[in-house]
Amino acid sequence: MSDDTPSYGFDTLQIHAGARPDPATGARQTPIYQSTAYVFRDADHAAALFNLQEVGYIYSRLTNPTVAVLQERIATLEGGVGAVCCSSGHAAQIMALFPLMQPGCNVVVSTRLYGGTVTQFSQTIKRFGWSAKFVDFDDLDAVKAAIDDDTRAVFGEAIANPGGYIMDVRAIADIADAAGIPLIIDNTTATPYLCRPIEHGATLVVHSTTKYMTGNGTVTGGCVVDSGKFDWMASDKFPSLSQPEPAYHGLKFAETFGPLAFTFHGIAVGLRDLGMTMNPQGAHYTLMGIETLSLRMERHVENAEKIANWLEADDRVDFVTYAGLESSPYYSRIKDVCPKGAGALFTFAVKGGYEACIKLVDSLEIFSHVANLGDTRSLIIHSASTTHRQLTPEQQEAAGAAPNVVRVSIGTEDAYDLIADLDQALAKATA
Secondary structure, X not given: OOOOHHHOOHHHHHHHOOOOOOOOOOOOOOOOOOOOEOOOXXXXXXXXXXXOOOOOOOEOOXXXXXXXXXXXXXXXXXXXXXXXEEOOHHHHHHHHHOOOOOOOOEEEEEOOOOHHHHHHHHOHHHHXXXXXXXXXXXXXXXXXXXXXXXXXXXXXXXXXXXXXXXXXXXXXXXXXXXXXXXXXXXXXXXXXXXXXXXXXXXXXXXXXXXXXXXXXXXOOOEEEEEOOOOOOOOXXXXXXXXXXXXXXXXXXXXXXXXXXXXXXXXXXXXXXXXXXXXXHHHHHHHHHHHOOHHHHHHHHHHHHHHHHHHHHOOOOEEEEOOOOOOOOOOHHHXXXXXXXXXXXXXXXXXXXXXXXXXXXXXXXXXXXXXXXXXXXXXXXXXXXXXXXXXXXXXXXXHHOOOOOEEEEEOOOOOHHHHHHHHHHHHHHHOO
């Protein structure tokens, strides 16, 4: 691709961004560079790489040619200046926070988050001396009030898992900007095809590439995309980026790398020391998945709209949380935040409560009962007894994972086959 790559459309970029024919063989598909290390041209070349004076490949914990193509592709699709891929979505969240936080610092986060993220932020990050404040992001005054002198970031999901609620990214970005701190958006369930958070003011975007980006349930992975728009030198809140780095002879990342400061820090310090590396074969699978991202997302959304409308009209269902329904309080946000659709992840409540949900899950034939989402296959899970099991009842309710609710990730199968499968399972569950 040439320097005018951003002028290309999404469908072209998802196939070509970051990729070029292999210079050694002419191979058109990005090869899997299954190599641990890379030969230096000479001693001076090695020294320049280790001093961050030259960009290149040293060791695959840090950089790998296959992973590099994926990083460039995702950054381009999201409208960022750079990206760092890692081993999972959870790894991406820690990688995003790592350069920002110090012991005693906090992050303000939405109450509407994936259950594993709630656990990571409410429990695990305490071991780093960090803390999280959970706030309803629909209450803008509460978000403002939660930010204090020790807050270093605001974190939310563009389309929340499990409920499919759409976040007002611009409103939260304005609050973060006023406080001089970055906004981190998890864009896993939307993908850049449905939502581009950087255009709405996000500083960083994280993904579990395991989900829609790969789209076939084969590999785990994560990614952190840097907008390149945040001024890390504007205050003393982010010394990892604005102050001298002892491990690189006093180099200041923000001063040396400018808009790419966060990306370079993520590789040179984050991957170096945390080691959350994405393997090249996993990157290859994800690259192949992204080639059809727009086609898959269109079908995901089309199916989700049909099924959500059918469920909402069914007497055996108490409610459906899909934001694409006109009855949803989040319906009005679609045209601004997700103009190509509200995604394909949502929940619905089954009359009969917990036991009926369990019977429903056990009675389905096409839907797969798995702890995953974003697959071409339709998936279902009872969050309260699985992914959100570690949460308190209050946290489950806040996250949209109450005991009477199941989460569905609508795939790309025939929508009417999926409706028939839900129909027969609901009949057994509510008999």
